[in-house]
Amino acid sequence: LPVLSEVAMADGMTADALVTLARSTLCCVYYEQVTLELLSHDNPSPTIETHQLATPCKSGDIDWFISHSWHDDPRAKFQCLQEEANAFKRLRGRWPVLWLDKVCIDQANIRQSLKCLPVYLMACNSMLVLGGTTYIDRLWCVWELYTLFAVSERDPKLIVRDFSGGATTLTERLATFTLGEHANCYDPNEKAKLLQAIRAAPGGETSFNKVIRSLADTVGKQSADYSSKSSMLLAIRKSVSVRVSRSQSAERDGNGSSGSNGPRSSNTSRTSKEKDSPRHSLSARGNLTGGAT
DSSP states (O other), rough: HHHHHHHHHHTTTTHHHHHHHHHHHHHEEEGGGGGGGTTTTSSOHHHHHHHTTEEEOOTEEEEEEEEEEEOOOOHHHHHHHHHHHHHHHHHHHHEEEEEEEHHSSSSTHHHHHHHHHHHHHEEEEEEEEEOTTGGBBBBHHHHHHHHHHOOOOOOOOOEEEOOOOSOOOHHHHHHHHHHSSSOOSOHHHHHHHHHHHHSTTTHHHHHHHHHHHHHHHHHHHHHHHHHHHHHHHHHHHHHHHHHHHHHHHHHHHHHHHHHHSSSSOHHHHHHHHHHHHHEEEHHTTTTTSOOOO
């Protein structure tokens, strides 16, 4: 693939050598191990302890490549991750397996890990974008999006959660993306190499901007679908809550009109009925605590 050759050449390697290196260092982290503290930029974990959370794996073992900015609100980001993980578990019966940079990149050898990024991304089943206010401004984030499209033979598998909440949405910022205005990177040397790879690719910077802007439609559709599903679920919860409330009122009225002074239904019996009710089921599904606390 051209993108692999571009990255490999920037480091004086062949594409085959890059793939071999990436496969030997590929690892994952289980969702249950991810905490709010782990996603907080201001609370970095010790290098050794962080990387020890990683588990060696092979291509296809990882459900989501997590694409995010460390400068975004960690609490909002963590809540989005919890919601998606809960939905995944309801569907699959297990928690998702993740690729998270802070864990899966060897912090003692960051440069080597970063050049393997395209291969790591190809090894994952899909990408989960957790996009806040700074996401588009981080060069590594947009590079990950570009790479996803470059390595995908068909439409890329992409899940997008926009929690930017600003005057402009993630979709709007993508639609007007320009590399020169959105190229922040923590390391000037890495920034130079990324820009070199982008400009060396067919179409160069113009093509890169076009690919990123084309993502606006995909992100916009996903955001609209998520908003619609959330509204439907809220309406269902309200409807079920009203029905259960009416049913309980009718039961109380029935007990009162019988004229009997006998004991009412026990708390244990009523609790059991509530546990089996649709309202309880939906509340459990909406729980945001997930496997990580």
